[in-house]
Amino acid sequence: MTDSPGVWVPGPRGALGVGVGLEPGRLRAAFGAFPSGVVAVAARVERRVVGLVASSFTSVSLEPPLVSFSISTASRTWPELQRADHVGVTVLADHHDLVARQLAGPAEKRFEGIETTSGPEGAVTLTEGVAWFDTTIERHIEAGDHTIVLLRLHAVAHVEHPLPLVFHRSRFGLNR
Incomplete structure (x- = not known):
């Protein structure tokens, strides 16, 4: 949508102007409009499970x-x-909202009470999930305040049910 040459106004007419809406809170809210799946990323490092969501x-x-x-x-x-050496990725199931919160919490308590499986190369996955991946790190790409991690797959498995956990508008599950 163009109001005048060189000035782009996205969305409903007049919703945003050039250079408006890029403060972190507004940006986070706009990014949150797109639902995403949630994964646990974990491995055995020096005999202990290390991971994140x-x-x-x-x-x-x-x-x-x-x-x-x-x-x-x-x-x-x-x-x-x-x-x-290897990193496990588990696509969390729709009932894993508390597990996702726990995995985002204090590092020393992330895996308390969570049943995991360790692969021979050190990849760790949660026993319940929707899909599982055994991976190695292919490359890191610095991108602003984040790092994009590219992973090469070595083994995969999945089940048809349950449904995956969805993160949308800073909450788990789709907000209706």
């Missing part, structure tokens, strides 16, 4: 098989997790 997971390529997620550059968990 991410809502930026996406498929990237079938050949070679690649997926990605983004992590804040301020993360204290990622520097430790990236030392793992």
